[in-house]
């Protein structure tokens with residue numbers, strides 16, 4: 001008798017095991033990076049947590065006590081691009097997550113801030129990938145997950161630097177996917193809508209000023225205007241998707257972008 005054809009996975013998908021892997025997460029002191037570092041460590045990875053915020057990293061290391069893997073803090077400002085490239089050496093998994101935002105019309109946007117946003121959110125990821133690839137290629141396995149945004153796929157007014165950096169990151173990620181494929185290295189973007197993190201909380205006042213709205217209307221009238229699901233996405237929901245993309249099970253997912261946007265880009 002022939003075995004029935006089933007559409008389910010051969011193994012239960014809860015077995016996402018990153019034991020023996022070293023995972024570098026940038027911006028690990030903040031909302032999404034913090035959640036990713038904890039989730040990867042819970043799956044057994046040894047996490048190299050990079051951020052310029054030493055206090056936030058210390059809190060992360062404390063929270064990670066008792067997990068299957070471990071978290072090691074590396075205090076680093078990613079505008080130091082040589083240091084960014086060096087810190088990625090030997091990583092099996094790279095999560096490019098650090099970011100910053102300024103909401104301002106182009107004619108008022110300070111050029112030095114534009115430069116910093118592009119440096120941290122595009123040039124540093126390039127240098128981190130560059131630093132990580134030799135080890136990944138040598139062993140024939142690697143995972144690169146780039147935390148992009150809906151703003152890697154769509155623009156919003158008053159976010160010129162952020163939208164430019166995220167669109168650039170999408171291109172960098174696809175190129176890394178093409179080059180990495182023969183070496184067992186995948187590269188993908190994850191594209192959240194608005195996540196409940198300090199980065200979003202901090203921009204509510206700026207958005208209110210830019211759109212001439214009271215702060216209490218920013219969430220409904222601006223941030224969630226195009227989202228079919230009318231709530232912020234949680235950092236843990238993003239971390240769960242990142243863990244899957246870092247797993248052996250995600251070997252065929254590369255050069256693409258996974259939107260966690262509550263239906264925003266369905267418009």
Ligand SMILES: NC(=O)c1ccc[n+]([C@@H]2O[C@H](COP(=O)([O-])OP(=O)(O)OC[C@H]3O[C@@H](n4cnc5c(N)ncnc54)[C@H](O)[C@@H]3O)[C@@H](O)[C@H]2O)c1
Pocket residue numbers: 026027028029030031032033050051052053056076077078079096097098099100120147148149150191192193194195196197198199200
């Ligand atoms: N919060 C959202 O709604 C949202 C939505 C889509 C995408 N994202 C993306 O997710 C990523 C994380 O955002 P978040 O919301 O967790 O922000 P966050 O502000 O909570 O965390 C960002 C982290 O990056 C670190 N960082 C910034 N500049 C740095 C530098 N020069 N060197 C080292 N570290 C630096 C900060 O110290 C902070 O810990 C960003 O790339 C952001 O663009 C966020």
